[in-house]
Amino acid sequence: MMIAVVQRELRSLFGAPLAWLVLGALQFISAYLFFIHLEDFLLQQEKLRAAGSTLGLSAFVIPRFFAPLSVLLLFVAPLLGMRLIASERSGATLRLLLSAPVGLFAVVLGKYLAALCLLSLLIVLIGFMPLTLSFWVAIDIGALLLAAFGTWLCAAMGLALGLFFSALTKHPVSAAVASLSMLLLLWLIGSGNDAQLTEVTRFLSLPHHLQSFFSGLLDTRDVGYFIVWTALCLALATKQLAGQRESP
Amino acid sequence: MDTEPLIKTTGLTRYFGRLAAVQQVDLAVRRGEILGLLGVNGAGKSTTMDMLCGVLAPSAGRVAIGGFDLAAQPRQAKRLIGYLPEHTPVYAELTVSEYLHFCARLRGLGRRASAGACETVLDKCDLQAVSKRLIGNLSKGYQQRLGLAQAFVHDPSVIVLDEPTAGLDPVQLQRIRDLIVELAESCAVVLSTHILPEVTAVCDRVMILHDGKVVHEGLVSALTRAAHRLTLRCARPLDTAALGAIAGVTGVTLSADGRATLDFEAHTNPAPAVARLAVEHDWELLELNAGQSSLEQTFVELTYGTAVDRTTSA
Numbered sequence: 001m002m003i004a005v006v007q008r009e010l011r012s013l014f015g016a017p018l019a020w021l022v023l024g025a026l027q028f029i030s031a032y033l034f035f036i037h038l039e040d041f042l043l044q045q046e047k048l049r050a051a052g053s054t055l056g057l058s059a060f061v062i063p064r065f066f067a068p069l070s071v072l073l074l075f076v077a078p079l080l081g082m083r084l085i086a087s088e089r090s091g092a093t094l095r096l097l098l099s100a101p102v103g104l105f106a107v108v109l110g111k112y113l114a115a116l117c118l119l120s121l122l123i124v125l126i127g128f129m130p131l132t133l134s135f136w137v138a139i140d141i142g143a144l145l146l147a148a149f150g151t152w153l154c155a156a157m158g159l160a161l162g163l164f165f166s167a168l169t170k171h172p173v174s175a176a177v178a179s180l181s182m183l184l185l186l187w188l189i190g191s192g193n194d195a196q197l198t199e200v201t202r203f204l205s206l207p208h209h210l211q212s213f214f215s216g217l218l219d220t221r222d223v224g225y226f227i228v229w230t231a232l233c234l235a236l237a238t239k240q241l242a243g244q245r246e247s248p
Numbered sequence: 249m250d251t252e253p254l255i256k257t258t259g260l261t262r263y264f265g266r267l268a269a270v271q272q273v274d275l276a277v278r279r280g281e282i283l284g285l286l287g288v289n290g291a292g293k294s295t296t297m298d299m300l301c302g303v304l305a306p307s308a309g310r311v312a313i314g315g316f317d318l319a320a321q322p323r324q325a326k327r328l329i330g331y332l333p334e335h336t337p338v339y340a341e342l343t344v345s346e347y348l349h350f351c352a353r354l355r356g357l358g359r360r361a362s363a364g365a366c367e368t369v370l371d372k373c374d375l376q377a378v379s380k381r382l383i384g385n386l387s388k389g390y391q392q393r394l395g396l397a398q399a400f401v402h403d404p405s406v407i408v409l410d411e412p413t414a415g416l417d418p419v420q421l422q423r424i425r426d427l428i429v430e431l432a433e434s435c436a437v438v439l440s441t442h443i444l445p446e447v448t449a450v451c452d453r454v455m456i457l458h459d460g461k462v463v464h465e466g467l468v469s470a471l472t473r474a475a476h477r478l479t480l481r482c483a484r485p486l487d488t489a490a491l492g493a494i495a496g497v498t499g500v501t502l503s504a505d506g507r508a509t510l511d512f513e514a515h516t517n518p519a520p521a522v523a524r525l526a527v528e529h530d531w532e533l534l535e536l537n538a539g540q541s542s543l544e545q546t547f548v549e550l551t552y553g554t555a556v557d558r559t560t561s562a
Contacts, residue, residue: 001353008350012342095331096333
């Protein structure tokens with residue numbers, strides 16, 4: 001039954017222009033970023049070699065390419081998540097789901113997975129760009145996969161936040177504004193210099209956890225950070241829907 | 249008709265904050281029976297229906313569907329329910345077929361079973377011609393029929409319909425009423441409506457809700473029985489004394505337009521005697537009508553009547 005929810009949501013996502021617009025626009029932006037960083041590397045290659053740097057193409061291009069894209073996706077994801085539950089409520093279809101023999105978590109997860117499919121497709125398409133370099137030079141596939149994985153986790157978290165706020169309201173725009181504000185707060189917490197960061201702010205800081213993926217380090221604490229946020233949002237969205245069914 | 253009710257509620261109550269939207273509603277609907285829920289806007293019909301289908305949890309009381317407690321065994325109970333809420337729950341971006349497949353799968357049917365079930369309901373609701381069209385482009389009438397189609401696509405034992413004929417033209421209205429009666433042969437049906445003749449046309453029993461409480465419950469046939477009143481109109485002047493002498497007649501009143509109204513005792517029928525008298529006295533009988541104690545009358549007395557009383561006392 002959850003598969004039915006996923007399929008229906010995918011049909012609605014790809015039946016609306018938003019998904020295609022996001023796919024197209026992000027392809028265009030990522031292509032632009034990819035080319036400017038590639039060109040930058042070609043220009044600086046001589047200087048780097050003269051300075052005795054061992055920085056290769058992968059180490060130069062991959063972090064510079066994925067870092068801005070992960071930020072962009074972090075803010076695009078709530079836009080995809082904002083209507084997931086809010087639109088069911090405003091379109092009166094929520095009653096259909098609530099009266100069906102399917103658990104609330106299955107409904108929430110089904111909708112989330114459908115939107116995550118779109119984001120995953122987006123990241124795969126973006127990841128193909130640096131991968132094309134492997135036709136001519138040897139690139140560090142591990143670093144590329146890790147950077148893409150970090151970007152994916154980051155987008156998955158943004159989507160979950162969007163979905164949670166979507167469960168609170170009837171208006172998708174309110175859900176988007178709330179989740180973007182929350183993400184901005186988590187981003188800014190880590191924007192001070194290292195001396196200003198306490199253990200708590202370092203733990204909460206989103207960029208702090210994202211950075212390691214781009215520098216080629218896979219730290220389970222960073223993976224855990226995104227997974228915990230995502231799971232928390234999905235659990236809270238389910239709780240919120242269950243709460244609305246109960247007597248206030 | 250089975251003796252065990254398919255829908256059974258006991259002490260069903262729902263609060264929204266301090267407002268008691270539904271209070272102590274007990275109902276039991278058996279297979280083959282159609283219960284009509286009547287009430288003015290805000291009487292608690294939709295809240296009751298939401299609770300029957302598990303959309304809202306009751307603040308107090310229980311709901312059992314086919315013997316399964318809705319709170320303790322929601323999956324088993326919900327598999328038996330088909331629900332058409334007040335606002336048709338459709339996705340504008342899907343086609344009619346896609347939507348029905350989704351609903352069937354959501355209600356637990358397998359891929360093959362849902363394909364067959366969709367074909368059946370498309371035929372029954374006259375939706376074959378629009379099966380490939382986007383729901384967003386359909387008229388309100390089609391969308392309403394689609395909403396009804398999704399409520400029984402999975403062959404449920406219990407069908408709950410909140411104003412099922414809203415937005416339908418008279419021809420569609422009749423077809424949908426016939427369909428509801430047909431569905432009720434194998435199901436227990438609860439429907440709410442504002443259209444009082446619909447209750448008399450479709451329902452076996454009626455429950456009138458007012459301010460969240462049940463103010464009347466009974467058989468529709470009992471509410472629509474003939475009233476103890478006859479009216480007659482004749483071309484020539486009437487003899488009221490002769491009419492008053494008929495056995496069972498308790499009073500005769502003559503109106504300015506020449507009509508006579510006869511009140512009579514229950515379990516008597518003076519109509520044949522009146523007709524005979526008219527022939528004997530050569531009154532040239534033009535009309536002889538039996539008055540009906542309409543459901544409308546009961547409904548207005550129980551709901552608007554109390555509303556008016558409260559306004560005047562306030």
